[in-house]
Amino acid sequence: MDLDFILAKGPIFLAAAQLTVTVAFFGILLSAVVGLLCAVVKFYRWPVAHRLVSAYIELARNTPLMVQLFFLYFGLPRLGFIWEGQTCAILGLTFLGGGYMAEAFRGGLSAVGKDQVEAGLSIGLNRFQLLRYVIVPQALAVSLPAISATTIFLMKETSVFSIVALPDLMYVAKDLLKEGHSSETNTLLVASYLAVILPISLIFAWLERRLRFAGFGS
Amino acid sequence: MLSGQVVLKIKDLVKNYDQRAVLKGLTLTVSQGEVLVVIGPSGCGKSTLLRCLNGLEPVNGGQIIFEGQYLTDPQTNWSRIRQRVGMVFQNYELFPHLTALENILLGPIKVQNKSREEALAKAEYWLNRVDLWDRRHSFPRQLSGGQKQRVAIVRALAMDPEIMLFDEVTASLDPEMVREVLDVITNLAQEGLTMLIVTHEMAFARAVADRIIFLDDGGIVEDSTPDVFFQNPATERARRFLNIFHYDDIHKPNGSLNLAKNNL
Numbered sequence: 001m002d003l004d005f006i007l008a009k010g011p012i013f014l015a016a017a018q019l020t021v022t023v024a025f026f027g028i029l030l031s032a033v034v035g036l037l038c039a040v041v042k043f044y045r046w047p048v049a050h051r052l053v054s055a056y057i058e059l060a061r062n063t064p065l066m067v068q069l070f071f072l073y074f075g076l077p078r079l080g081f082i083w084e085g086q087t088c089a090i091l092g093l094t095f096l097g098g099g100y101m102a103e104a105f106r107g108g109l110s111a112v113g114k115d116q117v118e119a120g121l122s123i124g125l126n127r128f129q130l131l132r133y134v135i136v137p138q139a140l141a142v143s144l145p146a147i148s149a150t151t152i153f154l155m156k157e158t159s160v161f162s163i164v165a166l167p168d169l170m171y172v173a174k175d176l177l178k179e180g181h182s183s184e185t186n187t188l189l190v191a192s193y194l195a196v197i198l199p200i201s202l203i204f205a206w207l208e209r210r211l212r213f214a215g216f217g218s
Numbered sequence: 219m220l221s222g223q224v225v226l227k228i229k230d231l232v233k234n235y236d237q238r239a240v241l242k243g244l245t246l247t248v249s250q251g252e253v254l255v256v257i258g259p260s261g262c263g264k265s266t267l268l269r270c271l272n273g274l275e276p277v278n279g280g281q282i283i284f285e286g287q288y289l290t291d292p293q294t295n296w297s298r299i300r301q302r303v304g305m306v307f308q309n310y311e312l313f314p315h316l317t318a319l320e321n322i323l324l325g326p327i328k329v330q331n332k333s334r335e336e337a338l339a340k341a342e343y344w345l346n347r348v349d350l351w352d353r354r355h356s357f358p359r360q361l362s363g364g365q366k367q368r369v370a371i372v373r374a375l376a377m378d379p380e381i382m383l384f385d386e387v388t389a390s391l392d393p394e395m396v397r398e399v400l401d402v403i404t405n406l407a408q409e410g411l412t413m414l415i416v417t418h419e420m421a422f423a424r425a426v427a428d429r430i431i432f433l434d435d436g437g438i439v440e441d442s443t444p445d446v447f448f449q450n451p452a453t454e455r456a457r458r459f460l461n462i463f464h465y466d467d468i469h470k471p472n473g474s475l476n477l478a479k480n481n482l
Binding site: 120121 | 274296297304305307313314373374377
C-alpha cells in the first residue's frame, strides 16, 4: 500500500465527494418533494392526475438510472434541451428517486386512518391544513424506514453519474485506475463512499429510534 | 333554559348508503339551549344523523338549515360551518403526534386565526374545568380513555361552537371512566349549550335531556320529554327497546333466560 499516493490523491477524492454530496443532496431533496406530491395525488385519487402519477412511478422505478441519464444527456439535446452534466445528474436522480419516494410516502399516508381525517375536518381544517398538520406528520413517522432506505439507495445510485462526465467519486477513481495503483485507488473509493453514506445511515437510525419511542401508541 | 329561538331545522332528510336507505325523511327542529338525546337500536341512523349535520356524510335529500343557512346547498363552506358545530367522536380521535394542549390550540390558531395568547387562555379555562390543565403537555397515548375524551371535548369547545354533537362518546370507555365524561357533558348542558347527544347510557340520557328523540329504521318514532319516554313510552317499539336495559326479570323462575336454558 502506497501511503504517499493515498495522501497525494486524497484531495481529489475530497473534491469528488463534495460534488457527489451536492448532487445527491439536491437530487434527494427534490425526490422527496416530487414523491410527496405524487403520494398526495394518489392518496386523494385526483381523477386524471392519479393515473399520470401511477404511470410516472412505474416508469421511474422500472428503468435503470443509467438509461434515464442517457435520455436526459444524449436524447433531449436533440429536441433542443441542452443541460450540463450536473443538472442532468440532479434531474435524473430526482426522476428515479421521485418514484421510490412516492411509494415510501404512500405507505405512510395510507396508514393514517379515515377517522383522523374526519377529526381534522371537524375542527374546520381545510384540505391543505389537514395534510400539513394532521396527515403528513403522522405519515412521515410511519414512512421513515422506507424514506431512509430510499435515501441510501439514491446515494449509491450516484455512482453512475460518471457517464454524464460528472467528476464524482466513481469518475475520479476510474481516471486514477488508468495509472495503476489499483489497491490504493479502490481503498480511497470505498473509504470515500463509507464516509459519505455511513453518517446518513446513522442519522436515520437515530431518527427512527426517536420516532419509535415517540411511537404515538395508536 | 329554552329561549325558543330555532338553531337547527332538519326537513325530510334522506341519506342512503349504496342502495340502502339509512335516514328516510327525518324532520326535526332544535332550539337554542336545548339538549336533545338521540337513542335507538344500532343501525337506526343516529350516528349518521350527526355526521350529516357537519358534512362528514353528504345527504341524498331534504334540507338542513343551521342558523338560517342551508347546509344542503352544495356550495356550503364546510370549514366555516364546522367551526360552529363541535363534534366529539366515540374513539376520541385526538391527533396522536400532538400534546393535549396542541390538539386544542390547532383549530383556534390555524383555522380561526386567533392569537396564541387568546387561544391559550381559553384552553386553560376549559382544561381547568375538566381537571386536565396539569396534563396539558401529555401526549394522547399517555392519557387514559376518559382523559382523552375530556381533551377531545375541550378541543371542540375551544372553537366556541354554537352547537355540540356527541357521537356515543362513552361507548369505548371503561365503566369507571364513563362517569367523568358524562359529568363534563351534564355540566355543559346546565350552562345552556345546545347539544345533540347520541348515547346508550339510559340513566344519563334521562338526567341530561330536555327532549328524547327515539329513532328507529331511519325515522323518528318518538319525540318526547325524558319523563314521558322512560315511564310511559307511546309506542310498542320504544317499550321493547327500553326493555333491553332491564335485567330485573331475568332471574324469575319463568323468565326468558331460564326458558332459553331449558331449550339447550
